[in-house]
Amino acid sequence: MQDPNERRIVQEEIVRGPAGADVNIVEQRTRVEPTPAERQLGTLYRAKQVVWLLVGLLVALIALRFVLLLLGANMNTGFGALILTLTQPFVAPFLPLFNEQNARVEFSALIAIAVYLLLGWALSKLLEIMLAPRTPPASY
Template sequence: MRGTTDGYAEPITYGQTLAERIIWFAAGILLTLLAFRFVLSLLGANRGNGFANFIYDASHPFIAPFFNLFNYNIVDYGVARVEIYTLFAMAVYAFVAWILAELVTIGRRDY
């Protein structure tokens, strides 16, 4: 009966909670990767550096759908670049993660 006073058992939501945690964990890793890319690009990181190259290569498949989304050139300040499409991708992926987490937990009652 898991602590209920009305005699009805609460539905077990462990699977829903686990799925929600996995979704947010994966989204956190992806958003961190994209944030690293944005900061490295903003600071003009050298692509010849191993760490910067890894971040750019690992994040490329996730931001490729957002290339040329806006009709303007990337704002360059010397070697620094402001990648607006990376910020937009981060917002889209955070929204998608939120929607998926909500879909997984539909019907769960939080008391």
């Protein structure tokens, strides 16, 4: 029985001789195919990358909102309005915490950043639990 975590090594040897020549050309190739466990780790790594990309973008937008409001930017036109519109659904649940409707400094945005980072970490750990390959039991 083959171990599922053992790498499969494929070796090829190609012998070619040019037409009418006395010399043969030997070409050797070695290819290592990933194990099922390595493929599973690759999937896990990619899923975690996607989670942290989305969490990072969201946190960056909320932080930008916080800084723009702190510096007194005009949030009714242009870029300020865009940032406010994009982040409003994500910050809205936290606004009543400090009664900051239309405030210049939104401390609730900082709470939102902490909560979304915590959710990203929890989702990343959940992906590890679900997708990480199981180690084979040790034989005694």
